[in-house]
Amino acid sequence: MTDQPDYDIRITVETSYIEDQSDPLSERYVFSYTITIENTGKAAAKLINRHWIITDANGDVQEVRGEGVVGEKPHLKPGEAFRYTSGTVMQTPVGSMSGSYEMITDDNNTFDVEIPMFTLSIPGVLH
Numbered sequence: 001m002t003d004q005p006d007y008d009i010r011i012t013v014e015t016s017y018i019e020d021q022s023d024p025l026s027e028r029y030v031f032s033y034t035i036t037i038e039n040t041g042k043a044a045a046k047l048i049n050r051h052w053i054i055t056d057a058n059g060d061v062q063e064v065r066g067e068g069v070v071g072e073k074p075h076l077k078p079g080e081a082f083r084y085t086s087g088t089v090m091q092t093p094v095g096s097m098s099g100s101y102e103m104i105t106d107d108n109n110t111f112d113v114e115i116p117m118f119t120l121s122i123p124g125v126l127h
Helices: none
Strands: 009-017 029-039 045-056 061-067 081-090 094-105 110-121
């Protein structure tokens, strides 16, 4: 059996199309995403910064950087999780997001956690 790593953060994502806030005739597609950040490692860590890369079907890219998530900087002890919902607006009915979270441990070591790419799409567009 291998040792559990000190820094191990698991990211899971759920997405939704927000039809009542979208206006396809104006090329406005609103999506929400719910992220669960779970500390599966041995060291406590705090999320301090986020970096998003949002790409629409036209290949237009937006980069978003900022402190924390939804106004918070969650501190996660081993076994704890933090879940939040946010959103984005795109000009196309399909797009993707990926990025990273910068974390810091209680002993001031920083590390990045990759947010795997996920797809945003209106229902029925992708199989």
